[in-house]
Amino acid sequence: AQKITQTQPGMFVQEKEAVTLDCTYDTSDPSYGLFWYKQPSSGEMIFLIYQGSYDQQNATEGRYSLNFQKARKSANLVISASQLGDSAMYFCAMRDSPGYTGNQFYFGTGTSLTVIP
Amino acid sequence: DVKVTQSSRYLVKRTGEKVFLECVQDMDHENMFWYRQDPGLGLRLIYFSYDVKMKEKGDIPEGYSVSREKKERFSLILESASTNQTSMYLCASRLTGGAGGYTFGSGTRLTVV
Numbered sequence: 443a444q445k446i447t448q449t450q451p452g453m454f455v456q457e458k459e460a461v462t463l464d465c466t467y468d469t470s471d472p473s474y475g476l477f478w479y480k481q482p483s484s485g486e487m488i489f490l491i492y493q494g495s496y497d498q499q500n501a502t503e504g505r506y507s508l509n510f511q512k513a514r515k516s517a518n519l520v521i522s523a524s525q526l527g528d529s530a531m532y533f534c535a536m537r538d539s540p541g542y543t544g545n546q547f548y549f550g551t552g553t554s555l556t557v558i559p
Numbered sequence: 560d561v562k563v564t565q566s567s568r569y570l571v572k573r574t575g576e577k578v579f580l581e582c583v584q585d586m587d588h589e590n591m592f593w594y595r596q597d598p599g600l601g602l603r604l605i606y607f608s609y610d611v612k613m614k615e616k617g618d619i620p621e622g623y624s625v626s627r628e629k630k631e632r633f634s635l636i637l638e639s640a641s642t643n644q645t646s647m648y649l650c651a652s653r654l655t656g657g658a659g660g661y662t663f664g665s666g667t668r669l670t671v672v
Binding site: 448451477479484485486487489492533535546547549550551552 | 607617647662665666668
């Protein structure tokens with residue numbers, strides 16, 4: 443079974459508008475971490491935001507926020523005031539399980555975001 | 560500035576060749592990973608290592624091997640390259656435990672002809 447599901451292969455958003463990228467996850471471990479990465483066309487993976495399973499508040503980093511709904515097992519990324527430079531692939535990832543194997547991350551298939559001027 | 564460095568950005572190899580992809584990190588991270596990235600499939604784990612000389616298979620280890628003789632270096636080896644191994648290869652490292660994420664290298668785009 444997929445641990446991370448991203449159901450939107452491609453998304454378009456108008457510049458300066460907000461956009462939500464969906465991510466659902468599957469784990470039975472009570473302790474886990476959720477991450478979002480951005481991959482521009484140049485190929486490097488850029489860390490955006492992190493949410494721990496025990497965190498009471500939704501994570502925010504500048505224009506990025508993570509809408510964490512634990513009961514629904516969803517961790518959607520919200521980008522506010524989109525900019526042309528936000529056009530990229532976005533990957534949701536999860537780390538679960540303590541111990542050395544818990545250092546492995548599971549990635550979704552990604553969402554390609556295009557910001558339209 | 561902490562870094563994960565992959566030795567080649569682009570690589571073209573012939574079918575049947577032995578290929579080495581090198582990854583070096585300067586952050587004293589215990590854990591290192593090799594992923595391949597293909598359109599529509601996301602990132603798939605090939606192998607990872609949680610200590611020197613230790614390795615664990617990921618989801619798609621077939622056709623690959625790895626070597627970790629020193630903490631800072633993790634090599635991915637394609638014993639006999641095939642065209643279906645044409646892909647983007649990403650190396651990453653991470654400290655054990657804690658909330659820290661991966662630090663990625665800039666990737667190696669390998670084409671096998």
